[in-house]
Amino acid sequence: MPAPWLPRSLAVRVTLLCGLIAVSITGMLGGNYFFAARSAILAHADEQLITRVERLRRLLADVRSVQELRDQAMLLEALSGSSGDVFVLRRAGEAPLVEVNPGQVAPPACAVPTALDRPLARGDVCHSEAPGIPRMHWAAGVARAGHDGRMVEVLAGHALASEMQMIRRSRDQVLFSTFLAVLACSLLVYGVLRRGLRPLHRVAEQASRIDPVNLAIRLPEHDAPLELQQMVAVFNAMLDRIATGYGRLSQFSADLAHEIRTPVGALIGQTQVALARTRTAEEYQQVLESNLEELNRLRRTVDNILFLAQADHATLQVERTALDMAAELQRIADYFEGPADEAGLRLVVQASGTAWVNQALCLRALHNLVVNAVRYSTPGTVIQLTGIQEDGASVLAVENEGVPIPAEQLTRLFDRFYRAEAVRSRPAESSGLGLAIVKAIMDLHGGEARASCSASGAVRFELRFPR
Template structure:
């Protein structure tokens, strides 16, 4: 069964501390264990080499093999005080001459070093006797100087005590590692819990923020340095939410205002007409007036539906490579009659091409031209321009109308937003035209900007990225 990871950050860090401590102690303990084992082997090897050199010397000075067999006391005296030492002497054909501890059992066959050689590392082995006794043993040839007879000299050291000590040492290391891990987990839990105290303070501050208190920011100074960036990002998110909430509130108020006006007109006109009998011409005039209000409501609902679909990317963008001059001239021709009635002229200066959806491009530019006609004094010209610049194609609509108040520019592309001068003519403006322009540019991954040029022109620029 798979264990679920603890959800508490404090518990996770405490367990990580314990794991790191256990791993560190295990690595250090393993190093110390093998270091001690090597030191014990080195100590045993020194004793083995010393004893086997002594035995080789005794063999060299012996009279004969028979003399060794008849009087082995010189060899046995050399092992006195070394109860953990085993000495075995054998003839060249394997007949045993001497065994100091027969009860220890026999040894496996060992590699034998030459007479003039010191047993090397490969000839000193850890073995187990036939009785189960662990030993470290080595063997060498000895030659009797008088007779030239060869004797196998085998010396072994009982390693039972060393192995027992290593076993106890490994248990102590394991116990120390587990105890250290437990202490590290406990101390880590306490320290992490104290260290995360500022996060609980931040959480408490965040809990006090409601929809009516989105302007209340978290205290950055009280947060640890590692969390300050997170707190700043959270405050930025609160600012965006607060701004969006205010825009939504203003949008609701503007929507109610713009819907109430045509509905009130329809209701009042209808009530007046029904107050007394009317002629058919009067009823026909009422229906014509009501039709205008219905058309206004239909345009408003159509624009709102377009914006809602654009926000959710449900508007299909069919990009084509369009000639800027042809498209702007088409729009200028469409608005020619309206411009003449307003006493203004439309001029086109365009070259190059643009990658855009034809219908959406025409709708965006048409909204800008309609606004420009509304605010351009009679006798002046509206300038439509287009051309490539730095990886984009700019299409701009400029008019010499009154300057836009700087305070109004940040909200200029909000839905239902209109300046005071425009609101007086709310029958001809729904306040959604510039919002639609901005949505169309977002669908094209472009942007819309408004600037006031030195020659007193208000210029709206559409930047379409080249594809």
């Protein structure tokens, strides 16, 4: 489940994600640039400070007197980089010989003078910070005065006012550039996504036209992005299944109305005829008996439909027990011996082994198959009842000789209310639900119902129960 704070628009989500990526990348690049620029500015300031101290050390070696050194104060002040720079010349433990310190900044303790024989390096530079005073870098070294040869400490401090201003400008420029980069990236990504999602909008527009009247409409696979083509293909396949199921449902509704209308029409017609004039008790009894037959037919149709509805929504496994195929098929053959003799048919049983089935449902399926065989067999032929075990399954089969059934109709024999063309015109009491019930029973068992027919009209129905 997505977080409730996330926007519902996919384009906005991706735009925000790309914006975060842009912030990360430009932030890292900008931060790298900023710290590199900051380090370069501070290094340049330190180099300038070291250069000034070294110049002062060389200058002290050339002066002839302290007075001359004081006279060079204007020159020392001119060497300073800014108005806040500090220059101090002093002997250890004495007052400064020369001091240029406009802000009266106290030198920090970290400004330790380097030895006379060693040049200053960046590691000798220290810094100090105080409220109201810009950050200052300090460098100090020992020099030998030319007039008397005594050691003099040279101390220089540089106020980083201009450098810090440059650093702040670099920081602001990096932040502004990052903001512009993120904004431009977000706008470009959003625009590209809006354009890239147009095929998805067309797919949605096409899907909005699909309704029960226009189930033949399919989503355009060629126009969908590569990442959505599989989804569109699956959706179209789902629409095919829905269209097939809806078509079967429509046909089922029409056939159901037809099947119910026939007995209801017969009931109404017979009742109207009976009421047209006064009848004798025997005539009324005949009408009631005829109406009872139609009502029983109607009840059987309703019972079959209810069974199929329950089978379609079954969620529990059926209970199974061992079934002796030879014994049960023989009982069925004995039961149908009378109707078979009347139709000029003979039943033959050839079976062995057991099947793991729900006996009540299995016998009902076999009963429907045998009724179907007796009803549509050619007189003078044999109905074969077979029970064998093969390929990890128990197979019960009913085979009879009748009118050849085309191959394209065999797959539809198990549809509800469907009758093959070869038998549709023959009068029968069937409602067209017998084979549909057989298939539903096999589905409950996780098995399979098959139908085949040879060119000579040998029709074979197989029930394959998994072991």
